Amino acid sequence: TTADAGARGDPDPLRTAAARVLHTNWTGASTVPSRGLYPHQWSWDSAFIAIGLRHLSPLRAQVELETLLRAQWADGRVPHIVFNPSVPLDAYFPSPDFWRSATAGRAAGAPGGVQTSGIVQPPVHALAAWLVHLADPGLSRARSFLARVHPRLAAWHRFLLHRRDLGGAGLAAVVHPWEQGMDNSPCWDVPLSRVPPARPRTFRRADLDHGCPRDRPTDLDYGRYVRLATDYRDRGYGAADRGPHEHRGDFAVEDPAFNALLIASEHALARITGELGVAATARHERAERLTRVLVERLWDPASGIFRCRDLRAGPAEGAPVAERGITGLVPLLLPGLPGDVVAALVRTACGPHFELGGRTRLVPSHDLLSPAFDARRYWRGPAWINTNWLFERGLRLHGERARADALRTALLDVASASGFSEYVDPYTGRGFGTRGFSWSAALALDLHL
Ligand code: 9WN
Numbered sequence: 001t002t003a004d005a006g007a008r009g010d011p012d013p014l015r016t017a018a019a020r021v022l023h024t025n026w027t028g029a030s031t032v033p034s035r036g037l038y039p040h041q042w043s044w045d046s047a048f049i050a051i052g053l054r055h056l057s058p059l060r061a062q063v064e065l066e067t068l069l070r071a072q073w074a075d076g077r078v079p080h081i082v083f084n085p086s087v088p089l090d091a092y093f094p095s096p097d098f099w100r101s102a103t104a105g106r107a108a109g110a111p112g113g114v115q116t117s118g119i120v121q122p123p124v125h126a127l128a129a130w131l132v133h134l135a136d137p138g139l140s141r142a143r144s145f146l147a148r149v150h151p152r153l154a155a156w157h158r159f160l161l162h163r164r165d166l167g168g169a170g171l172a173a174v175v176h177p178w179e180q181g182m183d184n185s186p187c188w189d190v191p192l193s194r195v196p197p198a199r200p201r202t203f204r205r206a207d208l209d210h211g212c213p214r215d216r217p218t219d220l221d222y223g224r225y226v227r228l229a230t231d232y233r234d235r236g237y238g239a240a241d242r243g244p245h246e247h248r249g250d251f252a253v254e255d256p257a258f259n260a261l262l263i264a265s266e267h268a269l270a271r272i273t274g275e276l277g278v279a280a281t282a283r284h285e286r287a288e289r290l291t292r293v294l295v296e297r298l299w300d301p302a303s304g305i306f307r308c309r310d311l312r313a314g315p316a317e318g319a320p321v322a323e324r325g326i327t328g329l330v331p332l333l334l335p336g337l338p339g340d341v342v343a344a345l346v347r348t349a350c351g352p353h354f355e356l357g358g359r360t361r362l363v364p365s366h367d368l369l370s371p372a373f374d375a376r377r378y379w380r381g382p383a384w385i386n387t388n389w390l391f392e393r394g395l396r397l398h399g400e401r402a403r404a405d406a407l408r409t410a411l412l413d414v415a416s417a418s419g420f421s422e423y424v425d426p427y428t429g430r431g432f433g434t435r436g437f438s439w440s441a442a443l444a445l446d447l448h449l
Helices: 002-007 013-024 043-053 058-070 125-135 137-142 145-163 186-193 219-234 256-275 281-298 339-350 385-397 401-417 438-448
Strands: none
Touching: 002 013, 013 043, 013 401, 013 438, 043 058, 043 125, 043 385, 043 438, 058 125, 058 137, 058 145, 125 137, 125 145, 125 256, 137 145, 145 256, 256 281, 256 385, 339 385, 385 401, 385 438, 401 438
16 A cells, blocks of 8 residues: 555655556556456546556557557447456456357447457547657657557547437437446436346346445346346447437436547547647537537536436437536536636535535535435445546646645545545545556556656
8 A cells, every 4th residue: 555655665655556556457458447346458447547557658558548449349439348358257247248249249340359348438538548648759659659549539439429429419428327437326317217127137246246235336226237238239239220319228318527528539639630740620629519519408507517418308309317416527627618617617516515625525426415425335426536537637727726736635645545446435535446446546646746
């Protein structure tokens, strides 16, 4: 731990402890989120990991992203899990024999040489690629890093902006809570309530071999996750869905954080394009246009937060979800937000629903005043390092320097004192979930330097 390293007279105990986590979790070409609970490569984890890893080894950070992008499907999607063939099938559920990417994903263009899931995760990758490039531009140019990842990142964004524009407004929709990355957020309670759960004894939850049931999603949640993934798989992962409105799944949501990360990555892709000697204006303009759509479609001025839009609720346009989640604060990281939206987001984060700078040490994953809030159950209240890293970035971008500095200090303290826990109690900083969690170590390292 950081304390052990400090006791041995290490001048930089946080760096040493974080580097040890990333070293332990490195498998040769990518990094697992954690050795026990998550023994494969995860999509948005790898992006956050690369952002920290660039400070230890820019080469490994590039390879991390390249390994993930090699598993891209022909339709542009980047799968949420790339499976490690040397890990036993029962080590993680759902395993490759559930997803059957090579057969069920054939029409959508799943790759042959590697087994993957068929759903996606938030598109943090172009942002990560750009930050990795900046860590060592000489090495990046010598390896043609950006030239090689650029076409894959562009195809990935095309998939999201076209195939996943299920609402027809220009935003990307997610078709599974695992795609948005905050699996059991109370924001999904209403949209998920329409999904008939798979029968409990038809699958085995490997997560409970490592995680405490009190901190994890419930069996009912899992039944619904399994049903949605099974249905999507059995429809060939959407390969036959022709127009934007053709997707028939029971769950389709436009999510603020997912789209904000896509827009931030569009800006990064514009910078990447510029570095490669191609005019970047059109892509920046598209990012600005998407920012306006995000505000028009998901901003709720009355409550000062972005709302998820449940596309399966009622009429064609869907309906906003009432719960306030951390997802609704993440768009602060966008440069083109109107000033009144920026001011309101900061007020909301510091107000009674999230208490930043007040009673909480880090921004919780969910509204403290919601009856659904639970300080230790996964995405229903605990604070996560990745969302706090994103919010810190937003505060800094918009000139909120004192608040950004305070959040950065708290993040570093909590991340290292909790042994780089997966998530923490937002009031006390006590760690839950797995320890030695890669993105907690990587993003602390990024803010530490
Ligand atoms: C399902 C790996 C992933 C994160 C997600 C987090 C959790 C998986 C699970 O772990 O999800 O994808 O098994 O619970 O919710 O954000 O990417 O760290």
